[in-house]
Amino acid sequence: DIQMTQSPSSLSASVGDRVTITCRTSQSISGYLNWYQQKPGKAPKLLIYAASSLQSGVPSRFSGSGSGTDFTLTISSLQPEDFATYYCQQSYSTPYTFGGGTKVEIK
Amino acid sequence: EVQLVETGGGLIQPGGSLRLSCAASGFTVSSNYMNWVRQAPGKGLEWVSVIYSGGSTYYADSVKGRFTISRDNSKNTLYLQMNSLRAEDTAVYYCARSLGGYCSGGSCYPGWFDPWGQGTLVTVSS
Numbered sequence: 001d002i003q004m005t006q007s008p009s010s011l012s013a014s015v016g017d018r019v020t021i022t023c024r025t026s027q028s029i030s031g032y033l034n035w036y037q038q039k040p041g042k043a044p045k046l047l048i049y050a051a052s053s054l055q056s057g058v059p060s061r062f063s064g065s066g067s068g069t070d071f072t073l074t075i076s077s078l079q080p081e082d083f084a085t086y087y088c089q090q091s092y093s094t095p096y097t098f099g100g101g102t103k104v105e106i107k
Numbered sequence: 108e109v110q111l112v113e114t115g116g117g118l119i120q121p122g123g124s125l126r127l128s129c130a131a132s133g134f135t136v137s138s139n140y141m142n143w144v145r146q147a148p149g150k151g152l153e154w155v156s157v158i159y160s161g162g163s164t165y166y167a168d169s170v171k172g173r174f175t176i177s178r179d180n181s182k183n184t185l186y187l188q189m190n191s192l193r194a195e196d197t198a199v200y201y202c203a204r205s206l207g208g209y210c211s212g213g214s215c216y217p218g219w220f221d222p223w224g225q226g227t228l229v230t231v232s233s
Contacts, residue, residue, distance in 0.1 A: 034219040043226055049218070087152055098152040
């Protein structure tokens with residue numbers, strides 16, 4: 001199975017900050033990496049697919065990059081509605097594993 | 108509007124069985140790859156199972172041999188039959204459609220998951 005290492009597991013940031021979350025996989029997955037946002041009590045929401053493609057309707061302050069084993073989700077200017085938990089997921093091979101999550105909290 | 112609605116969750120004793128349903132609207136279940144993902148209380152996301160448009164199915168090792176994914180084309184509904192339930196199966200279960208999925212060279216890639224249903228809670232406890 002492909003192991004997903006997401007870091008940090010949590011972070012505190014202020015509105016307007018630039019936030020970077022990383023995801024490392026145990027083997028190369030090319031660009032088969034997706035990012036989701038989840039708020040408490042809600043279903044996950046797709047943000048970024050295929051490593052760097054922005055899902056329709058998602059604000060442009062979100063961006064993704066990377067290929068192979070190292071990937072990054074960046075929020076260029078954190079907004080109040082961005083406080084949530086973020087998950088990466090590989091869709092290269094079964095089981096389609098998720099990272100452990102990064103909880104973004106208000107500083 | 109593309110939408111998924113899960114039903115069938117509840118409290119069940121260890122060793123029992125439960126069938127979850129995921130009713131789709133706005134698209135055809137049989138033409139898409141469909142997934143089940145679960146989330147234990149306070150924990151992260153765990154992929155459970157996929158059914159490809161061609162009918163092939165795959166499972167996480169944690170549920171293999173106990174859970175069965177299926178679909179009813181006439182009802183445009185996805186199912187997850189869960190048998191021999193354990194306390195560690197307690198979770199919110201989400202269904203999710205795959206987009207961008209394809210098969211090539213004997214391997215299938217499910218793409219990304221969108222949309223997701225609202226989830227249904229399964230509690231396994233005596």
